Amino acid sequence: MKKAVIIGGGISGLATAWLLRDKACKAGVELELTLLEKEPRAGGKILSIKEEGFLCEWGPNGFLDSKPQTLDLCGEIGVKDSLHRSNDNARRRFIYSGGELHRLPENGPSFLKSRLISWPGKLRLALEPTPFISPAPHGVDETLADFGRRRLGKEALDKLIAPMVSGIFAGDPETMSLVSCFPRIAELEREYGGLVRAMILLAKQKKKDIADGKVVSSAAGPGGVLTSFRDGIQFLTDALSASLGTVITPDSHVVAVEKSHGAPYRVRCEDGRDVEADIVIVASPAFAAAGMLDNLDPAMTSVLRQIPYASMTVVCFGYERERVSHPLDGFGYLIPKKEGRSILGTLWDSSMFENRAPEGKVLLRSMMGGACFPEYVRLSDDEVRTRVMHDLKDVMGITAEPSFVRIFRHEQAIPQYVVGHSTRLSALDERLQAHPGLILTGNSYRGIGLNDCVAAAQRASDEARGLI
Numbered sequence: 190m191k192k193a194v195i196i197g198g199g200i201s202g203l204a205t206a207w208l209l210r211d212k213a214c215k216a217g218v219e220l221e222l223t224l225l226e227k228e229p230r231a232g233g234k235i236l237s238i239k240e241e242g243f244l245c246e247w248g249p250n251g252f253l254d255s256k257p258q259t260l261d262l263c264g265e266i267g268v269k270d271s272l273h274r275s276n277d278n279a280r281r282r283f284i285y286s287g288g289e290l291h292r293l294p295e296n297g298p299s300f301l302k303s304r305l306i307s308w309p310g311k312l313r314l315a316l317e318p319t320p321f322i323s324p325a326p327h328g329v330d331e332t333l334a335d336f337g338r339r340r341l342g343k344e345a346l347d348k349l350i351a352p353m354v355s356g357i358f359a360g361d362p363e364t365m366s367l368v369s370c371f372p373r374i375a376e377l378e379r380e381y382g383g384l385v386r387a388m389i390l391l392a393k394q395k396k397k398d399i400a401d402g403k404v405v406s407s408a409a410g411p412g413g414v415l416t417s418f419r420d421g422i423q424f425l426t427d428a429l430s431a432s433l434g435t436v437i438t439p440d441s442h443v444v445a446v447e448k449s450h451g452a453p454y455r456v457r458c459e460d461g462r463d464v465e466a467d468i469v470i471v472a473s474p475a476f477a478a479a480g481m482l483d484n485l486d487p488a489m490t491s492v493l494r495q496i497p498y499a500s501m502t503v504v505c506f507g508y509e510r511e512r513v514s515h516p517l518d519g520f521g522y523l524i525p526k527k528e529g530r531s532i533l534g535t536l537w538d539s540s541m542f543e544n545r546a547p548e549g550k551v552l553l554r555s556m557m558g559g560a561c562f563p564e565y566v567r568l569s570d571d572e573v574r575t576r577v578m579h580d581l582k583d584v585m586g587i588t589a590e591p592s593f594v595r596i597f598r599h600e601q602a603i604p605q606y607v608v609g610h611s612t613r614l615s616a617l618d619e620r621l622q623a624h625p626g627l628i629l630t631g632n633s634y635r636g637i638g639l640n641d642c643v644a645a646a647q648r649a650s651d652e653a654r655g656l657i
């Protein structure tokens with residue numbers, strides 16, 4: 190019987206384990222499966238904390254239902270009925286600029302009316318579909334900032350692209366790679382010669398497909414609906430953990446993956462335990478993978494160490510509803526860096542999901558730090574609280590003290606797909622050729638969203654299934 194070891198029990202490792210076991214089972218193939226997780230609990234960045242009636246997400250607060258991966262997994266593990274979709278508020282997103290909150294325009298007329306982008310900025314944006322815009326430089330791994338300036342102009346970069354990059358990656362557009370962060374956008378530009386042209390042609394095609402009965406019209410916007418569970422997103426990793434049962438060995442800090450005499454690999458834990466395996470799937474962050482693969486392949490680990498991480502501080506403030514005059518009728522807002530604020534933005538969690546705060550109270554979750562402000566993760570609790578209160582006062586007019594405060598720090602929160610990332614991935618693929626049975630998965634490589642992690646788990650489990 191073949192033995193497979195998965196290292197790391199975040200959503201990536203848990204989904205890989207579940208899918209691999211399922212595939213082996215369906216094929217009638219026997220497999221000894223072990224998941225080694227460093228911490229006492231599985232879930233990784235996913236943790237839903239319930240205190241004093243508030244439900245605070247330590248990391249992610251959901252996934253978008255516009256992609257099928259996580260939804261399909263929920264269906265397979267039998268938790269689809271427990272899904273809790275965010276309400277219509279979640280479609281209203283705001284950007285803070287020039288001292289006020291602007292609703293992010295969703296269509297042409299609302300864009301023209303919006304005061305978020307100045308008239309010169311709008312005119313510059315209007316050039317996007319014209320031949321005045323230089324095409325994508327051939328063979329260059331362009332930064333998101335260079336792409337934004339070239340295609341949409343500096344104002345759109347500052348007020349639209351940069352906040353989006355900080356909202357998704359906590360990243361700096363001056364260093365992040367367009368093709369690695371948003372491959373679809375790079376592809377649309379290449380295929381259609383521009384983003385507006387692509388949108389028009391794709392919308393026409395979709396209309397035709399609906400008329401021909403090829404696709405069903407969907408009520409969700411292009412970004413999809415933010416989806417979680419009533420008890421928080423941890424419900425998903427708890428369900429996976431419960432289903433995997435004794436496959437998971439918590440408190441197992443892997444320190445090395447080595448070649449073995451018995452089986453191809455020996456996985457060594459800090460406490461001296463050894464596990465032999467034919468297949469090793471490393472689902473930990475790249476920096477942790479580097480630590481455990483050092484003896485096996487130093488060339489591979491030097492590439493893994495080149496994937497940087499941004500830190501992030503998540504700050505949950507609970508208030509009595511009557512102390513907050515703002516209508517909180519939306520998803521929340523992002524703040525462009527040039528506004529000079531401490532926070533990257535604030536999510537109005539209890540507006541999107543009603544059960545996130547007790548009756549008569551609201552929960553706001555602000556983010557600080559990211560690649561542009563790496564030092565913020567070391568600020569004291571008092572300093573964090575003061576800075577967040579200051580920004581909430583200026584942005585939303587909240588002068589009250591929060592009655593509930595929780596501060597979560599992620600030292601290495603989110604991998605940064607900076608320029609050169611795709612070359613690094615090719616180098617890793619090449620090194621992996623020398624180690625049959627060794628597979629890398631997780632959010633460090635080809636997407637950081639929960640849907641991306643589950644998609645990567647699908648690929649990793651398919652590859653492993655091919656080896657048993």
Ligand SMILES: Cc1cc2nc3c(=O)[nH]c(=O)nc-3n(C[C@H](O)[C@H](O)[C@H](O)COP(=O)(O)OP(=O)(O)OC[C@H]3O[C@@H](n4cnc5c(N)ncnc54)[C@H](O)[C@@H]3O)c2cc1C
Pocket residue numbers: 196197198199200201202225226227228231232233234235247248249250251252253441442443444472473474477481501503599602603630631632633636637638639640642
């Ligand atoms: C604050 C925050 C908010 C986010 N919001 C969203 C969101 O709303 N929607 C969304 O889709 N995505 C969001 N993301 C991104 C998403 O949460 C992550 O990309 C995803 O959870 C990563 O899962 P993973 O399993 O790849 O990695 P992780 O969750 O980091 O799991 C890796 C696991 O490996 C274990 N490990 C590490 N080293 C070892 C070792 N040596 N031995 C054994 N085990 C080890 C760790 O303990 C951990 O459990 C957010 C991320 C953060 C930080």
